[in-house]
Amino acid sequence: MIQVIDVTKRYGQHIAVDHINFTVDKGEILGFLGPNGAGKTTTMNIITGYISATEGSVKVDGFDILEEPEEVKKRIGYMPEFPPLYMDMTVQEYLDFVSDIKKIDRAAKKRSMEKIMDLVKIGDVRKRLIKNLSKGYKQRVGLAQALIGAPPVLILDEPTVGLDPKQIIEIRSLIKELGKEHTIILSSHILPEVSAVCGRVIIINKGKIVASDTPENLSKRLSGTGRLSLRVAGPEKQVLKLIRELEGVKDAEVQGVKEPGTVDILVEAEKDIDIRRPLFYALSRAEYPILYMRSVDLTLEEIFLQVTTEEREVS
Amino acid sequence: MLAVFKRELKAYFASPTGYIFMGFFLLICGIFFAFSNLFTASPEYISVLSSITFVFLIVVPILTMRLMSEESRQKTDQLLLTSPLSVAGIVLGKYFAAVAVFLFTLLITCLYPVILSFFGTIAVWEIVGGYIGFFLLGAAFISIGLFISSLTDNQVIAAVVTFGALLFIWILDWIIQGIPTDRISGIVFACVLVVGVAALVYFTTRNIYVSVVIAAIGFGIIAGVYFTNQYFFDGFIVRTLEWFSLLKRYENFMMGILSLSPIVYYITFSAVFLFLTVRVIEKRRWS
């Protein structure tokens, strides 16, 4: 459905997107994951024809964005990072305007408008001026705008950013719902968010694709190295020495002392080894009780670091 | 295009902009009408039209400053440019909306000559011609304002620069009188133009070869023209600047002469600036 072929975008000397390639099949929900400045928005702007790539091409449904922009644009509903709303219009006026510029005929518009308003739950604010709406409602109007004309492809740039947890859950389930009828690309800088809704995740960092996999495989790969944070009652030096000598431990370091007579330690295990039991027995044998132990989630930065080093090892 | 036109027209009257424009325009027009016709009991209405052209300096920036700049600031250009609309359609829709507000206001002022006609005879065709000229002049100024508005995402900057540009055109005839008309300065000016164009090409494309080639072609043309017709450069600066002299052509209308060439000129002038606006928007997407 969507083919991104060797797309590069340069801003002067700076490369925002660096030779990226991927395809999205019909009906797929693709997550586009990366930290701020990774090039997610730039890529989406290129796919939707808002900006042009320096090199490479984009095809949607077989149409090239440069050669037949109108055909491509008809097939895409785009919700940019900042919803493109006219503050001086009411919700209804705005959505009518969007229908007009998307050249939807009157009958089709009437039929779909109510459905869309129900779906994103903005029926109760249709007469309100957009500038007076809350952030959550603005976001939903932005989504409604993308849905107008029932485009087969939806491109959603950080759709949940700035929303409260309840709204995030609502939008997520809405996206899942939409995924039944649309091909979706969704960007985010939060891993759980894309894992929750996407069938496949592409990780992008500094303009390059560093990984592309299902969320399950990705988290399997990532959980390979277990990292544990523990608090142990005992003298710092001995405890640390004991842990470091344990088989399967890659590294251990002291994180500080938060309770007198104890020490907080971050332990990193070798790949694919579960060290929780050996750790427990070793410390209890030495009579250094573990006060707590929990696994530490990787931060996004660490995921990138790991994925990138992993890729290098593979290749 | 129609959708953009309608939205833009509504936006003028959803904010104070439309009312400020109309109010100010009608006020100035009314004052001049009162002083030159009512108080002096003169039926010579066309002099009002020729003396109030200065209002364009103030009202055109009000009308055009928001047009494109606000779209970039609010990121709504993202909606327009990713919709199936063409850039030309967007630009034309906006242009015609601004022109429509202006035309509507102008039509209201037609009441003044109608009032006059109750008290004496007025030169109807002269006034109609004057109105056509006034309208075309305003429409050309609006195209300049729209162009400038596409260059920035700050309305205030757009307004100030538009004011400056219109002021320049306003005093152009005056500047032209002080400009040297000899051949040497004509050639120097032509060379400066060529260098300017080449520099512009370099800064927009960052391609040194293309700009050098353009400069070479430009100098070649200058040399060619010089050897075939060296008189061409006599008064070249003046002739170039006169092309921008919107007001000079306006005088024809004020004398009651309605000829085709100034009409074509004004329409061409607006078309050039609309085309440039489209180019600016498309260029930005490529940079």
Ligand SMILES: Nc1ncnc2c1ncn2[C@@H]1O[C@H](COP(=O)(O)OP(=O)(O)O)[C@@H](O)[C@H]1O
């Ligand atoms: N208009 C622009 N001019 C120059 N650099 C830009 C522009 N837009 C984006 N960038 C740069 O491109 C990189 C990618 O940005 P972006 O695509 O917005 O990242 P993301 O959406 O993943 O946070 C960033 O380093 C950003 O600074």
Ligand SMILES: [Mg+2]
């Ligand atoms: Mg972004």
